Amino acid sequence: MNLYDLLMKRRSVRVFKDQEIPETIIEQLLDVANNAPSGGNIQPLSIILVRNPEGRKKLAELAGGQPWVRNAPLSMIFCLDFYRVKKWAEMGQTDFRGEVAINHFLIAYADLMVAAQNVVVLAESFGLGSVYIGSIQHEIEETRNFFEMPLYVLPLMILSIGVPKSIPQSIPKLKKEAIVHHEKYRKPEADEIRRVFDEK
Numbered sequence: 001m002n003l004y005d006l007l008m009k010r011r012s013v014r015v016f017k018d019q020e021i022p023e024t025i026i027e028q029l030l031d032v033a034n035n036a037p038s039g040g041n042i043q044p045l046s047i048i049l050v051r052n053p054e055g056r057k058k059l060a061e062l063a064g065g066q067p068w069v070r071n072a073p074l075s076m077i078f079c080l081d082f083y084r085v086k087k088w089a090e091m092g093q094t095d096f097r098g099e100v101a102i103n104h105f106l107i108a109y110a111d112l113m114v115a116a117q118n119v120v121v122l123a124e125s126f127g128l129g130s131v132y133i134g135s136i137q138h139e140i141e142e143t144r145n146f147f148e149m150p151l152y153v154l155p156l157m158i159l160s161i162g163v164p165k166s167i168p169q170s171i172p173k174l175k176k177e178a179i180v181h182h183e184k185y186r187k188p189e190a191d192e193i194r195r196v197f198d199e200k
């Protein structure tokens with residue numbers, strides 16, 4: 001399967017087989033996360049691997065009781081990590097205050113999601129399925145406490161991964177014409193907006 005077909009057929013998977021992911025594959029998933037583009041190549045990202053039953057159970061609770069988080073053999077918590085960046089800046093006698101600047105946060109969050117998507121794509125190529133879980137953001141402090149994250153580390157996304165037991169056949173999407181603008185933004189009128197969502 002070529003890359004275009006793989007990406008077009010990719011679906012969020014929420015039902016996993018009770019089957020471990022080989023360590024060699026996990027290492028490759030981490031390699032592509034680490035090799036993802038990063039603003040200024042600062043890489044303000046940390047990934048916590050959650051595989052033991054206790055951690056999976058707690059993470060599922062923190063994510064709003066979603067059973068696929070507990071049932072997936074591997075979940076990765078993607079964290080915005082300004083702790084490491086600030087320590088590095090201090091060693092170089094520089095004052096990094098990215099935690100109070102919205103542009104630094106947005107660029108770091110983009111870095112985090114690009115790394116996560118690299119993992120998703122490679123996982124798909126190995127026949128694995130995955131699902132993003134953003135609801136962890138509702139329980140940031142409890143998540144930080146349970147997983148012993150220091151100040152300036154924020155858990156912002158979970159990626160649960162495993163061998164699919166079932167894969168959704170299709171998912172409704174807007175037609176690409178609804179999201180593509182040429183040269184300048186074309187402001188759609190109410191009738192067009194209603195139509196594109198009705199056609200979805």
